[in-house]
Amino acid sequence: APGEEPPGDGPEPWVGGLHNSNNNASPAGRLGPRNGRPFSPFGARAPSAEPSYVERVVLEIVESERTYARDLRSIVEGYLGKIIDAEEPLLRPEQVSALFGNIEDIYELSSNLLQNLDSCDNDPAAVAVCFVTRSQEFDIYTQYCNNYPNSVAALTECMRNKQQAKFFRECQEQMRHALPLGAYLLKPVQRILKYHLLLQEIAKHFEHKSGDDYEVVVEAIDTMTCVAWYINDMKRKHEHAIRQQEIQSLLLxxxxxxxxxxxxxxxxxxxxxxxxxxxxxxxxxxxxxxxxxxxxxxxxxxxxxxxxxxxxxxxxxxxxxxxxxxxxxxxxxxxxxxxxxxxxxxxxxxxxxxxxxxxxxxxxxxxx
Structure with a gap:
């Protein structure tokens, strides 16, 4: 029934599913304690009471956004900032532009969104409103996703250069990142295609599928589904354009x-x-x-x-x-x-x- 806990003991199937495609999870698939204390975001409840499925999804949205914003910050400050501040230019300006695209804009949006989400008091309708009110701002992901193939190409070129490759490895070591820069540059592409799926989880298990609260959740799903669809469509057109150029070059x-x-x-x-x-x-x-x-x-x-x-x-x-x-x-x-x-x-x-x-x-x- 809507709002009920999923059956079974141990980690629920959705926990792994929500985390896997975005790499924003704690290793065990569950969100760990912060500042040494377990999360207690659900207001006054008995110590033994378990959060509902919807509350866990809401918490997943907020905490995965926190991890995502932290990852973006590491790109902006740990890589891009050091390139800009270097006394001797390590990369050509066009390489920097291709490699990072508009990552700073993405970071700013994620930081602002996280602030909004943190003020929602884990209310699913309030979380949905955050996405609806910022719907226009997510357009910047289109630019990032369209540039992403250029980013991959630029990084590949950099890694063939011994000096540049050494710089990127040193940055990675300083931040103690297990994964290289390429894995982090992929995260915005993964994240923007994930929001509507997370919101769908809220709607699926919403207790009352009527009223203003439910309607705003549905509106948020529609908003983020449109963003995801548009980005996928742009990606498809970009791939077709590349194929078109290839056909032209092979045509006798x-x-x-x-x-x-x-x-x-x-x-x-x-x-x-x-x-x-x-x-x-x-x-x-x-x-x-x-x-x-x-x-x-x-x-x-x-x-x-x-x-x-x-x-x-x-x-x-x-x-x-x-x-x-x-x-x-x-x-x-x-x-x-x-x-x-x-x-x-x-x-x-x-x-x-x-x-x-x-x-x-x-x-x-x-x-x-």
């Missing part, structure tokens, strides 16, 4: 414009094509379908069809087949055989969507 006999002019890469796949001996590699962009042939690591250009001129013909005889063609050259169809019904469904779905989107784009306003 292409006389057209830069592939970025065709928008985002939506799908790519290899298909058997009717009456063609070798398989063809297809790349579906927002504005065009690119048809190529593999040659080693390269792709040899064969054809491309703008999505505004693309036709899709679905086979009624073969559940795995579908055809594409330029509507002005209907006889030059490409009859593709998918490897599974799901692959066919995904490709035909996106082709239909892009045909519609591009079709609307070229219809004159007067005709609409």
């Amino acid at each position: 006999n292409w006389k057209g414009p830069d592939l970025t002019t065709y928008g985002e890469l939506v799908l790519e796949g290899t298909f058997r094509v009717h009456r063609v001996r070798n398989e063809r590699a297809f790349f579906l962009f927002d504005k065009a379908l690119l048809i190529t042939k593999r040659r080693g690591d390269h792709y040899v250009y064969k054809n491309h069809i703008p999505c505004s001129s693309l036709m899709l013909i679905e086979s009624t005889r073969d559940s795995l087949c579908f055809s594409v063609a330029h509507y002005k050259h209907i006889k030059q169809q490409y009859s593709l055989q998918a490897k599974s019904a799901e692959e066919k469904r995904v490709w035909t779905h996106h082709i239909k969507r892009l045909i519609l989107e591009n079709h609307h784009a070229i219809i004159p306003q007067k005709v609409r």
Whole structure:
């Protein structure tokens, strides 16, 4: 029932689950004593009374944020600060920028959020309000996450330099960190994708699933889910953009414009094509379908069809087949055989969507 303790003795399953993906836990998975005394944040209660599931989740949010803020501080002061204060520049300015991104902004936000959380008196609704009121501020994580691949590349470059690698090792030893800088730079990416999961744990076990308190928890979940979704979407687009550049560099006999002019890469796949001996590699962009042939690591250009001129013909005889063609050259169809019904469904779905989107784009306003 809502609000009840999870059954069983010993550490509950959720304790490990909440900690594992963020590395912000005490070694045993439970929060340890602070200043030598056990936590007693739940107001006046009998010494033997156990906190409820929701109270434990709230405590997890607050204390893991405390650990997270401390980790961020160690990056800002223990690494970045020392680089800035060094008499002789250890890293080039562009290396510093790529390596740390906007980590100082992230640290400031986490510190402010922690102050708010500490003043909530472990009230789940008050904790939820902290996230709702700061919803706009979490946008800075998008910048950090988008820069994260650059951070990894910059750190890899630094570790190849003996002097820089020695400096980072010394910083790590001075702070007595078991993990190197790279593990700490990953923490903001992990943390921002964790908030909505923690808040969901509160909602799942909330005693009264109605009223203002519950509604604000749901609003906080929606807020942080949107942030997580947006960051994941940006990450996906970033990965697709990198792949697009890679395809461009491997494309032979292409006389057209830069592939970025065709928008985002939506799908790519290899298909058997009717009456063609070798398989063809297809790349579906927002504005065009690119048809190529593999040659080693390269792709040899064969054809491309703008999505505004693309036709899709679905086979009624073969559940795995579908055809594409330029509507002005209907006889030059490409009859593709998918490897599974799901692959066919995904490709035909996106082709239909892009045909519609591009079709609307070229219809004159007067005709609409």
